[in-house]
Amino acid sequence: xxxxxxxxxxxxxxxxxxxxxQREAIVRILLQNEKDHLSAEEVFMLVREVExxxxxxxxxxxxxxxxxxxxxxxxxxxxxxxxxxxHTENSEHHxxxxxxxxxxxxxxxxxxxxxxxxxKVEKEYHFKILDHRLVFHGTCYRCTGLPxxxxxx
Amino acid sequence: xxxxxxxxxxxxxxxxxxxxxQREAIVRILLQNEKDHLSAEEVFMLVREVExxxxxxxxxxxxxxxxxxxxxxxxxxxxxxxxxxxHTENSEHHxxxxxxxxxxxxxxxxxxxxxxxxxKVEKEYHFKILDHRLVFHGTCYRCTGLPxxxxxx
DNA sequence: TTGGTTGCAAAGGTTTTGCAGAGTT
DNA sequence: AACTCTGCAAAACCTTTGCAACCAA
Numbered sequence: 001x002x003x004x005x006x007x008x009x010x011x012x013x014x015x016x017x018x019x020x021x022q023r024e025a026i027v028r029i030l031l032q033n034e035k036d037h038l039s040a041e042e043v044f045m046l047v048r049e050v051e052x053x054x055x056x057x058x059x060x061x062x063x064x065x066x067x068x069x070x071x072x073x074x075x076x077x078x079x080x081x082x083x084x085x086x087h088t089e090n091s092e093h094h095x096x097x098x099x100x101x102x103x104x105x106x107x108x109x110x111x112x113x114x115x116x117x118x119x120k121v122e123k124e125y126h127f128k129i130l131d132h133r134l135v136f137h138g139t140c141y142r143c144t145g146l147p148x149x150x151x152x153x
Numbered sequence: 154x155x156x157x158x159x160x161x162x163x164x165x166x167x168x169x170x171x172x173x174x175q176r177e178a179i180v181r182i183l184l185q186n187e188k189d190h191l192s193a194e195e196v197f198m199l200v201r202e203v204e205x206x207x208x209x210x211x212x213x214x215x216x217x218x219x220x221x222x223x224x225x226x227x228x229x230x231x232x233x234x235x236x237x238x239x240h241t242e243n244s245e246h247h248x249x250x251x252x253x254x255x256x257x258x259x260x261x262x263x264x265x266x267x268x269x270x271x272x273k274v275e276k277e278y279h280f281k282i283l284d285h286r287l288v289f290h291g292t293c294y295r296c297t298g299l300p301x302x303x304x305x306x
Numbered sequence: 307t308t309g310g311t312t313g314c315a316a317a318g319g320t321t322t323t324g325c326a327g328a329g330t331t
Numbered sequence: 332a333a334c335t336c337t338g339c340a341a342a343a344c345c346t347t348t349g350c351a352a353c354c355a356a
Contacts, residue, residue, distance in 0.1 A: 141279035
């Protein structure tokens with residue numbers, strides 16, 4: 001935890017940004033909820049328990065800054081709010097999402113599986129791929145009563 | 154064109170909705186711009202040339218209705234507006250998008266390619282897939298100076 | 307002192323909603 | 332008449348921005 005905060009601090013300072021107490025509190029919230037995909041409002045609610053005087057605008061500005069620095073992924077599941085996801089060491093380009101249409105849960109697949117498809121796309125569509133987003137909509141194991149898959153965290 | 158309008162009319166009437174002149178004008182705009190991914194505002198601008206008195210709210214309500222009836226796909230490329238895509242006979246579950254980070258162009262891949270991945274996901278993650286969204290971000294053939302791929306429309 | 311940073315409030319942009327009137331069946 | 336549908340305006344929402352005060356190097 002402290003290590004990862006330190007790393008982010010360095011990434012900020014490398015561009016002469018500061019890790020203020022507000023920013024640190026936001027990052028800690030993101031680290032503590034790494035499995036979730038929090039919206040700005042959700043981060044705001046959580047961070048307020050630690051930094052009661054923080055403003056919503058600061059949360060938005062911090063999330064935007066962290067997104068620019070590629071520390072966060074900003075994404076959109078179609079529910080009208082942007083959601084954010086911490087980049088962990090090896091998750092950058094290699095995870096997908098399962099969005100349950102019944103309960104709204106969002107699970108992550110840590111397996112990329114798109115390699116062959118990307119090769120085909122680059123070759124057949126002359127498109128240089130930088131990133132991808134793959135989201136499956138359907139019914140999760142909780143809602144179908146199936147056991148929790150071993151592959152999920 | 155007329156055939157497809159007729160079909161949509163029937164789909165509406167099956168649920169006792171009407172194909173009013175405003176709705177028909179909107180559907181015609183969508184049919185005429187099938188390759189694009191229009192936003193509500195863009196549909197509004199185009200449809201106003203035909204139905205000058207139409208209101209923006211009607212456009213939103215119609216797009217929502219057509220989405221509920223699965224005639225349209227509502228999607229989100231992260232630019233702050235929802236975009237809509239007509240379901241053609243065989244495109245329903247089987248096309249992806251290439252979003253160019255340089256020029257903003259959105260091209261379509263008509264090839265599904267996800268079959269094997271979906272099987273794996275259903276099996277390993279106990280997730281019953283109803284739909285998927287796959288978007289690649291990168292540089293398109295126009296911006297890299299490559300020839301137009303045969304696979305694109 | 308010079309910049310970056312913050313909270314607040316206001317503004318911006320997209321989408322939804324309330325309502326009375328109009329149109330259909 | 333009952334019901335859907337429409338346009339308008341207002342509201343609701345999420346997000347961004349202007350600004351004066353604040354803080355750290």
